[in-house]
Amino acid sequence: MAHGSQVLGSPPPGVSFGPEIADAVRSLGDGPLTEDALRRHVHPLFSRVLRRDEIYLSNHSLGRPLDRTADDIRHALDLWYERLDGAWTHWIEASGRYRAMLAALIGCSRPDAVVPRVSAGQGLRAAINALPTHRPRIVTTRGEFDSIDFILKTYHRKGRAEIRWVAPDERGLFSPDAIIDAIDNGTDLVVVSIVYFVTGQVLDALDRIIARAREAGAFVLLDAYHAAGAIPMQFDRLAPDFAIGGNxxxxxxxxxxxxxxxxxxxxxxxxxxxxxSTDTGWFAKRDTFDFRRPDQPELSPGGDAWLEATPAVLTCFQALAGLELTLALGVERLRGYSLEQQAFLEDELARAGVPVLDVEPHGAFLLVPSPQHADMTRRLHEAGVNTDSRPAPHDPSSGYVRLCPDILNTRDELRRAATIIGRVYGQL
Ligand SMILES: Cc1ncc(COP(=O)(O)O)c(C=O)c1O
Incomplete structure (x- = not known):
């Protein structure tokens, strides 16, 4: 390879990138990502999903899988058929790679600090159920994702938490100062997103929010679902107590x-x-396979104390290829490319007479505000542009169509999408 290994993000200890991913990313050369090189070297890793005849701009909702993902799951199943209980060693080893890659992705120095969960919501429950108080007082915002919002409301309804909600401003955005002002010495937990799922707002001043929570004796949980893999993260340095996310x-x-x-x-x-946490099970026990049953639960050392019962293993395999590609490309480079694509799409939309909500800084997607956002999304689907939309947090009678280009979208596609969006927008 022309540029040697410095162009490849380095895998965390114990992990090596698969040869197709390593070769493809090395072939891109160093420096910023370019469409030409991505098309030549990375798009072939996605041959199955690129057969679809549509312009896919829902990458913020459900990311597109590599061809290898199906092979990885198949491999996990083959291990079962061929080795029966001998598969466990390989399954657990894959879970270790999964954890190590996630730790590297979010800037966490300890792979065991990341534990698999089926959902982000499950991670939230594990954190709440770990707090020293039975009825914690939680500060959060009206902009958290539905799963998080619903879980918090359910805890409240059961009398298992008291929630203080921070409202958005008239643009649907959250002010760090309003969140800081809502924290007092009675607060036990603060739950906020790094990137808000409706508006894409990147919450500024997280360090100030975390410092205020610490001073008040409260824990902090960050929802990183729209951050991990989209914007560089420094979990260790930022030092919240918890983060949740998914792949x-x-x-x-x-x-x-x-x-x-x-x-x-x-x-x-x-x-x-x-x-x-009370969300636990025998994989969190010290010496799981010794089958000792002392009356006091004895937890595994380190992050394994946060494991639960018999783990889901196939999902770790399902996530390996995507995590490898993300780390090999590097989140900084992906972020740079995403901002370039978004700027290009925004210009094309302006040319087509479509306004975009100006949120700075923002995550990986653009927003087209419209009271008819749901209808617009449906018509765009019919016209071959796959997007989605969400009601606005400050005004549910209005909302935003979300548009997220990724490394598989070409400029030509974005230009065509903008023309179609302009036509549909004009017909509403
Ligand atoms: C900010 C955010 N958090 C969490 C989730 C998913 O939550 P869960 O895994 O609990 O379904 C999403 C999904 O869109 C999200 O956007």
Whole structure:
């Protein structure tokens, strides 16, 4: 390869990238990603999904899988057929790679600090159920994703939490100062998104929010679903207590491959740590396969104390190829390319007479505001542009069509999409 290995993001210890991914990414050369090189070297890794005849701009919702993903799942099943219980060693090893890659993705120094969960919501419940108080007081916003919002409302309804909601401003955005003002010495947990799912707003001043929560004696949980793989993250440095996320969007890992990260400072606390969750099971036990049953639960050291019962293993395999590609390309480069594509699409939309909501800084997608957002999405689907839309957090009678280009979208597609969007928008 012309440029040697420096052009390939380095895999975390214990992980090596598959040869097709490694070769493709090395062939891109170093420096910013370009459409020509991506088309030549990376698009062939997606031959199955690229056969579809549509312009796919729902990459923020369900990421497109590599061809290898199906082979990885097949491999996990072959292990079962061929080795029966001997498959466990390989399954658990794949789960270790999954955890190591997620840790690298979010800037966490300890792979064991990331534990698999089926969903982000499950991660939230594990964190709430670890708090030292039975009825925690939680500060959150009206802009959290439906799963998070619904879980928090359910805890409230059951009398298992008291929720203080921070409202958005008249543009649907959240002010860090409003969140900080809502935290007081009675607050036990603060739950906020790094990137808001409706508006794409990147929540500024997370370090100030976390510092205020610490000062008040509260824990912080960050929802990183629209951040991990889309914008660079520094979990260790930022130092929230928890983060939750999953792989079905930017890391192309499909549903079921969620995760919870627990900050490393909470992991070295002996057999009965201060912070441990009732969401647990025998894989969290010290010496799982010794079958000892002391009356006091003895937890595994480190992050394995946050594992649960018998784990889902296929979802780890399902997420491997997407995580490898994301790490090999590097989130910084992906972010740079995403911003370039978004700027291009925004210009094309302006030319077609379509306004875009100006949110700075924002994540990986653009927003077209419209009271008829749902109708517009349906018509766009019919015209061959796959997008989605969500009601606005400050005004449910209005909403936004979300448009997320990724490395598989070409400029030609974005130009054509803008023309179609302009036509549909003009007909509403
Ligand atoms: C910000 C955010 N959090 C969480 C989720 C998914 O939550 P769960 O995995 O609990 O279904 C999504 C899905 O779109 C999301 O956008």
């Amino acid at each position: 079905y969007k930017y890391t192309r890992g499909g549903p079921g491959a969620g995760w919870l990260a627990v900050h490393p400072r909470h992991l070295e606390q002996g057999p009965l740590p201060v912070l441990f």
